[in-house]
Amino acid sequence: MAVAEPESTARRRAPRVDAIRNREAIVEAAAEVLAEQGAAVDVREIARRSGVGMGTLYRHFPKKDDLVHTVLRQDFSRWAESARQAAIDAEDPWAALTDFYQQALTGYARHRAIMENFALTWSVPDLEGIRQLRLVIEELCARAGAAGLLRPGVTTDDLLLLLVSLGHAVQITDECRPQMWNRLLRISLDGLRADRREPLPTDTAPDSVSRSLRQ
Amino acid sequence: MAVAEPESTARRRAPRVDAIRNREAIVEAAAEVLAEQGAAVDVREIARRSGVGMGTLYRHFPKKDDLVHTVLRQDFSRWAESARQAAIDAEDPWAALTDFYQQALTGYARHRAIMENFALTWSVPDLEGIRQLRLVIEELCARAGAAGLLRPGVTTDDLLLLLVSLGHAVQITDECRPQMWNRLLRISLDGLRADRREPLPTDTAPDSVSRSLRQ
Amino acid sequence: MAVAEPESTARRRAPRVDAIRNREAIVEAAAEVLAEQGAAVDVREIARRSGVGMGTLYRHFPKKDDLVHTVLRQDFSRWAESARQAAIDAEDPWAALTDFYQQALTGYARHRAIMENFALTWSVPDLEGIRQLRLVIEELCARAGAAGLLRPGVTTDDLLLLLVSLGHAVQITDECRPQMWNRLLRISLDGLRADRREPLPTDTAPDSVSRSLRQ
Amino acid sequence: MAVAEPESTARRRAPRVDAIRNREAIVEAAAEVLAEQGAAVDVREIARRSGVGMGTLYRHFPKKDDLVHTVLRQDFSRWAESARQAAIDAEDPWAALTDFYQQALTGYARHRAIMENFALTWSVPDLEGIRQLRLVIEELCARAGAAGLLRPGVTTDDLLLLLVSLGHAVQITDECRPQMWNRLLRISLDGLRADRREPLPTDTAPDSVSRSLRQ
DNA sequence: GATGAATGAGGGTTCATTCAT
DNA sequence: AATGAATGAACCCTCATTCAT
Structure with a gap:
């Protein structure tokens, strides 16, 4: 044998x-x-x-779904890997975070099926291949947090949702206004930095958040 | 007869x-x-x-599209109006901005067709009813800018794209994780404040943006 | 209203x-x-x-099935009714039985879908429209039994199975050898008569049946 | 090469x-x-x-059909042989007949393709392998006839059709109601016995048969 | 004008048969 | 000769749009 x-x-x-x-x-x-x-x-x-x-x-x-899932698993993996690589290559934890987003949004955000599927992360339990991506983010979050660079209270879920959110922005603008999304990325990342900003509230109750939004 | x-x-x-x-x-x-x-x-x-x-x-x-467009025009209008009202009711320019987003994301962001269509803003020329919403944002942008509260360089398009982007976040999370998007809103708005942050680059060339992203 | x-x-x-x-x-x-x-x-x-x-x-x-079931219900009904009518028109209980089979086998036994479905009577619980047919047979069985014409021990199920069985015979022969099945019908009905024949065993255990088969 | x-x-x-x-x-x-x-x-x-x-x-x-036919030829042969053996082993001509049916219906009647094909005996000219089975029946018919046990007028075709007919009954009931078909077999064989019953009419014209059915 | 029935071009899927290796 | 991958016609079903009443 x-x-x-x-x-x-x-x-x-x-x-x-x-x-x-x-x-x-x-x-x-x-x-x-x-x-x-x-x-x-x-x-x-x-x-x-x-x-x-x-x-x-x-x-x-x-089944058609089998093919779709196969492709999604593969492309999610590649996506996660390319973004992870960008993060690894970075010099410091913050650069890792920014480079991660940069790469993640540059590489696959125009992939319609990926984004369609990504959007289901929160409504469907164990989605194809998203785990890998989540792990990468988890690590980035931990690293930047440990370095005191990340605004306290920011969670992996926040970073993941930011990715989906910006991914959508990429998708709808990149063809006509290439790189326009980069400005949004900049803004969001700035909002994520520790600096002297107060931490994000731990709960998400409408009141507390909306009160704090006005500072 | x-x-x-x-x-x-x-x-x-x-x-x-x-x-x-x-x-x-x-x-x-x-x-x-x-x-x-x-x-x-x-x-x-x-x-x-x-x-x-x-x-x-x-x-x-x-055509089905005729009906869809009619509805979208109407609902975009209502959306714009409700968000605009929230902005008007606010005490100061910054509160106007935050309240605008708060209202805009609360009221209509779960409207699936609106969001689908909103996503086309940049790829389809003169989309149904988005103009009004754009005007509101333009005004908010001007007011907050004039008051020196908005980070220099931020454009109406940025705010519009942020709205679409967060709208998408709302849509995919609000059912399972209500208000989770509020955290993302907070982060983004913080990134938009003038404070002591450097202005956004005026161009969106990958180099300049990505260089500046790392500060 | x-x-x-x-x-x-x-x-x-x-x-x-x-x-x-x-x-x-x-x-x-x-x-x-x-x-x-x-x-x-x-x-x-x-x-x-x-x-x-x-x-x-x-x-x-x-669904295709909806149509099929509709047709089957209808045709089973018509079948049951035509056979029942033949039975009613008969002079005596035995003639009722023979005329019932005659009519049942003449009218619908060449209906392929009917026969396909009929064949499922025993493996599928509550089949479309067979109930009516069963009721007719039940009545015939009771009448002939009460008149002492039917061999003791014969059940409604026996008569039903005989119908399916002969229906199949009709189906496969009627086109090339019309009425050939009529001979089989004659034989079977003779086997059903009371006469001086011993009753059918109540159970169907192979032993008892096969022993009695050789008399 | x-x-x-x-x-x-x-x-x-x-x-x-x-x-x-x-x-x-x-x-x-x-x-x-x-x-x-x-x-x-x-x-x-x-x-x-x-x-x-x-x-x-x-x-x-x-062709798929070539394989199917090959199998059918073989299985028909085996079927015919097993039934023939049962008949040979019997003591008297009538037992030969009953044992033949018993064996034929027990052994192969649940063979779906056999039964499907058997059903075509009358509509397709020279069907695979049925000949052998027919020969067995012919012999049984002759033997029982010669012994005066078989009702006059009964033909090989009658016996063959009875076999198909009961085979179908076996097929549709044996899984849920094992041996139920045995009762039908008993009934039919009783109808085939000579006894003091009148002969079957030689023709199959509806009139003569249906007249005689009511006696 | 209103109604809802009719249309038919696809969309996902299966399976007898052929063909390159 | 053997293998099993490739083929594509045919199947059940959906839905935007048209048309007779």
Whole structure:
């Protein structure tokens, strides 16, 4: 079983070369289309772009959802990884945070299906692949907090929601007004800095928040 | 039918009373449904709720889009007005700004079709009814700027984009985590205050922004 | 409410004339097709034969199953009624039984969907419309039993199963060998007569039955 | 490849061992699946259970029908043989008949594809493998007839149709009401006995039969 | 003018059969 | 020869829009 079997292995792999290529073509085409048009695309469009028949597509992904989830998991992962890398490369905790957002918003925020799905984070329990991204943010939050750079009271959830929120801003402006969202990012990050600002209230009761909003 | 109708004007008014009533019923029902479910709703659902037949609906609004736009114009107007009122009632320019956002995000941010449409502000030229909202923001921006409360360089577009961005946050969190968005609002508004913060760069070139992001 | 409203009634009925005609055309075409080809038919075929579009068909019957069940209910009813009538018209209890089978097997046994569905009587609890047929048989069974004509021990279930069984025989032979099934019917009915034959065992244990089979 | 192969015959035999094994595996798996689910099964299911690829399956049986027919021929044969054996083992001609039905209905009547196909006996000319079964019945018919035990006028076709008919009864009841069909068998066989009953009419004209049905 | 029935172009999915490896 | 991936026609169903009454 554990013995190498050059021939049988080759025999089994041979047909798969094409299959793998097709599967990849499908996922790639799907990622493209999903990024452009969101999850509502016609499956036939994906098949067309990937150059395979419907049957092939459905052989690899028995339900449209399977394909969509596969793409989302992959793209969320890549997204999380690229953003995480940007954070790691940064010199200090604050730069890590800013670079994280910068990268996260530059790379994938125009991916429609990603954003559609991301938006469900709060209403659907265990969403595809968001965990990874959340972990990255958690770490950033901890690091910046420990360094005393982050405004007290700011939570991972706040940072996550800020990401979704800005991601949406990117999505709707980047095509016509590239980088316009960067100004919003700047503003928000400034609001997040510790400085001499008072901490955010721990609760979110309308009264306390709205009172404090006016300072 | 073939009879002469001297008082045609008077005669025509009578049926119009019904027509107007119908039109209003349609718009009202549509507003309700569009708020709940977004623009993807089945036209039948609108007809059902308004109590008119499909034919009537399509007589008043030859395309689904016509109805949607009509509703959006109306609801954007109401939205703008309610937010504007909150701003007017405020004591000072900064309170006007915060109250504006508070009201704007409380009142209509859960209106799905509004938000869907609002998102198109930057990619579609002259969107239904957004103008009014923009005017309100423009005024707020001017007032707060004149009072030296607003961070220099902040534009109406920034405030508008912030509104869309936070509106999205409201939409995706308010049901499961009510008021969570209020924290994000607080953060963003803090980032907008003049204080001792340096002005936002006037351009949005990636370099200058990203350089300045790290301060 | 209970007041007659000639005008409004007419107004409301007017459009329905066509709808009813269509609905009937659909049901009629469906009955025809289902009789010919069974429940596996393409919905498009039914739409085509009834001369309506897919949408119309689905307006009247939101699921294919709804249409199928409607047809089955109707045809089972008609079947039960025609067979029951034949039984009523008969002179004596035994003639009632024979005429019932004669009519039942002549009228609907070639209806493929009916037979497909009928076959499910024992595996599916409360099948469409079979109840009526069962009631008729129950009555026949009681009458013939009371008259001492029916072999003791014969149950309604026996008679029902005989009907399904012979119905199948009709279905598979009537086209090529019309009336061949009639011989089988004769044989079975003779086996059901009281005469001087011993009663059927009440249980169905293989042993007792198979022992008695050899007498 | 281009090398001469003098012992081509010998060389060809080697691979055939596998081929034969495969063919057998396919037929066996097909028989199993066809018995369980009828001829409508997905070909993939057969390939899966037989452990061969689709290509292999289709090499041996170019059309699904080819495989189905092969299986049916085989299973009809086995069926005929098992029933024939039961008949042979019986002591007297009548026991032979009853044991034949008992065995035939016990052994294969739950084989869905067999029954589906059996049903076509009368509408399709020279059906797979039914001949053998027919021969068995012919013999039984002759033997019982010669012994004066079979009601005069009963034909091989009658007995065959009775078998299909009861086979159907078995199929639809045996799972939920095991042996219920045995009662029907008893009834039918009683109807077949000579006793002092009048002969079956030789023709099947509705009139003569239905007249005689009421006696 | 109002009504709601009719239309039919898609959208997701399955499966007998073919074909490259 | 064997493998199993690829194909695409056909299936059930939805919904924006039109049309007869």
